[in-house]
Structure formats: C-alpha cells, structure tokens
Amino acid sequence: MNREEIRQKVFNALGIILVDKSAIQDDATLADLALDDDDIELFFLELKEALSFTLTETIRTAVIASPGQFALHRIIGLILLQETEKGSIEPKNEPGHQH
Numbered sequence: 001m002n003r004e005e006i007r008q009k010v011f012n013a014l015g016i017i018l019v020d021k022s023a024i025q026d027d028a029t030l031a032d033l034a035l036d037d038d039d040i041e042l043f044f045l046e047l048k049e050a051l052s053f054t055l056t057e058t059i060r061t062a063v064i065a066s067p068g069q070f071a072l073h074r075i076i077g078l079i080l081l082q083e084t085e086k087g088s089i090e091p092k093n094e095p096g097h098q099h
Helices: 003-017 037-051 057-065 071-088
Strands: none
Touching: 003 037, 003 071, 037 057, 037 071
C-alpha cells in the first residue's frame, strides 16, 4: 500500500465521524477537526479496521492529550512507517523526489 492509498483510508475513516468533510486536509490536526476524545478513539478504531493499524498506548495517550500536535500527514507517516517495517510496502521516493 502506498502513501496515497493510506491517505485515502485515513480520510475515509474521518469521513465516517465528521459531518463537514471539507475540513479534512493533510495539514489539519485532530484539534482542527474538532474531534473530542470519543471521536479520536473512534478514529483509532476505524484505522485499526481499515488498515490493521494500532498506535502504541504512549502515542494514543499523547494524541488524546494534545490533538493539536498531530496533523493527518503525521498519522499517515506513522502508518506508512509501520507498513514499511512490516514489509507490506517497499520504501520509495516521495512524490517530487523522483529522478
């Protein structure tokens, strides 16, 4: 799975929670999206179901404590890193870094 596929699944998971989907942008933080603690937990559950992705308890606690520190691109990056470590995807250049 590549970054764009992961991004789409993250956005889809948020789309289940949010009424106003226009706020879903790469640089939006969970605070920008006005997600409360229950919404964030639901978002994590949706990610687990869609991507088999589970944040460590330390990161989950940090996200809930400081949702303004976690932009969607950062969450997508964490998922991409986990997928790379599992061997599900091959690391490759990001768009704009192609030769």
